[in-house]
Amino acid sequence: MPTHNLPPALARLIKVVTWTENALLIAMLALMVGLAAAQILFRNFFDISIFGADQMLRLLVLWVAFLGAIAASRDGKHIHVDAIARWLPNRIKSGVVAVTDLFTLTVCLILAWQAWRFIQSAQVSGEMAFGSLPVWVAALILPLGFTLIALRYGLRFMHHVQQARGREVAE
Secondary structure, three states: OOOOOOOHHHHHHHHHHHHHHHHHHHHHHHHHHHHHHHHHHHHHHHOOOOOOHHHHHHHHHHHHHHHHHHHHHHOOOOOOOOOOHHHOOHHHHHHHHHHHHHHHHHHHHHHHHHHHHHHHHHHHHOOEEEOOEEHHHHOOHHHHHHHHHHHHHHHHHHHHHHHHOOOOOOO
């Protein structure tokens, strides 16, 4: 989504958030690949296992998946069905896309709220994911991810509404 029509402070914030998302995604993916490779080598050649590696890998898969979904939502490069919208004129298409953005925003906010409720109940339970890592810390990506995706769709919604009103040029 273009940031040239946004206030400069918001555009800078979006760039910082984007850079942070990319850095976290790269770091966690590298950690995941490195940990999996080390686990395979240690098991096959030394008959030992890295304590907690399997649980950590499962957690990293969750985090990488959510960070990937956040990154995909950045420029609308997620899975979507646009069989009808692709043949519509730009202004009408922008209106249809705005409606789907609003629907996605609403669903993500509901999921973020429910994920936050899960975090709160996990804090009360005191359950551990593995080692001394509480479940609620391990699952923080759930409300964070859904909230960031919702924010992105909020920005996309406003952008597509402006396009539908003829105030911005359609891509």
